[in-house]
Amino acid sequence: MDCQKIVKTLKHKDFVKVPNKGNWFEDGAAIYAKEINDNIFLLFVILKDIEIENIRALIAHFDCFSSIGLKEPEQIMFYLSIKDKEDLHYFEKYLKVPDN
Known part of the structure; x- marks a missing residue:
């Protein structure tokens, strides 16, 4: 997975x-x-480990922007862990909704 491209x-x-x-x-x-x-907020959290790159995507409610990275969210509405290219492919696929 190319984290540099995602960033x-x-x-x-x-x-x-x-x-x-x-x-x-x-x-x-x-x-x-x-x-x-x-x-x-829509958040992307990128973890870089020696053996694996892991990306987490989430939609969450925080009391304010400045509390992101300091506190836990008040509510998580969506969470997805992307650990390999296949996961990323499915994520991109679901983001592309056909126009009707």
Whole structure:
């Protein structure tokens, strides 16, 4: 999985890199967030390990933008763990909804 390509895409889609200073996400996790509704955020959490790259996508409610990376979300509405290219392929497939 090409995390560099994903990070570049996130930056072009107005995602902001959030400091990971809390205990909810693993140490070294890169967090990218974008507000999609009032205090509802789409997050991509990228974990880089020696053996595996793991991406988590979630939609969650935080009390404010600055609490991302510090506190647990008040509510998680969607969660997806992407661990290999096949998972990423399915994620991209479901994002492409045909126009009707």
